[in-house]
Amino acid sequence: MQQLIERLRRDARSLAGNLIKVDSFLNHQVDTALLTQAGQHLAHQFAAEEISKIVTAEASGIIPAFATAQAMGIPFIYARKSRPLTMADNPLCAEVTSRTRGSDAELFLSREYLGPTDRILVVDDFLGSGQTAAALGQMVRQSGATLCAFAFLVEKGYEKGRVTLANFDLPVKTLARIDLTKDGLAIS
Numbered sequence: 289m290q291q292l293i294e295r296l297r298r299d300a301r302s303l304a305g306n307l308i309k310v311d312s313f314l315n316h317q318v319d320t321a322l323l324t325q326a327g328q329h330l331a332h333q334f335a336a337e338e339i340s341k342i343v344t345a346e347a348s349g350i351i352p353a354f355a356t357a358q359a360m361g362i363p364f365i366y367a368r369k370s371r372p373l374t375m376a377d378n379p380l381c382a383e384v385t386s387r388t389r390g391s392d393a394e395l396f397l398s399r400e401y402l403g404p405t406d407r408i409l410v411v412d413d414f415l416g417s418g419q420t421a422a423a424l425g426q427m428v429r430q431s432g433a434t435l436c437a438f439a440f441l442v443e444k445g446y447e448k449g450r451v452t453l454a455n456f457d458l459p460v461k462t463l464a465r466i467d468l469t470k471d472g473l474a475i476s
Contacts, residue, residue, distance in 0.1 A: 343366070350366050422452050442462065444466055
């Protein structure tokens with residue numbers, strides 16, 4: 289998506305530990321027009337898949353998942369990083385390592401919102417190592433729902449997340465890609 293690529297070229301910054309800073313427009317302060325366009329773009333890419341729900345992880349995945357779900361006219365579900373008292377017994381659980389937080393986190397999804405008739409698209413802001421997306425994919429499959437594809441706003445090509453997701457044998461779509469070079473960030 290050209291608008292996202294241009295914004296990344298203008299505002300994305302590389303930080304220590306191979307982290308990418310995009311909090312001026314993507315995951316702290318949010319450019320709503322840009323995210324609305326990204327959601328519409330992803331919705332168009334998956335229009336033929338008969339997706340019934342989108343699944344993402346708290347917190348940075350919520351906005352792109354919302355924008356995509358809104359464009360598709362479907363609900364989205366986000367995995368919580370702590371289990372609320374209101375969540376039904378026996379939730380789906382997975383442990384992931386957060387690169388941006390530098391710690392492990394547990395993800396919880398309520399089984400009551402996923403079922404065998406659901407067709408799921410996993411959406412997140414970044415594809416890095418692929419661990420979070422893989423955990424979400426496993427939880428979707430454990431629920432009995434059909435996992436259809438993975439979609440991301442930005443892929444960190446240097447973290448090889450596609451390799452992690454290859455075992456699912458499903459489409460992996462990204463709107464932009466960032467690679468690290470000796471001259472800085474290469475964005476396409």
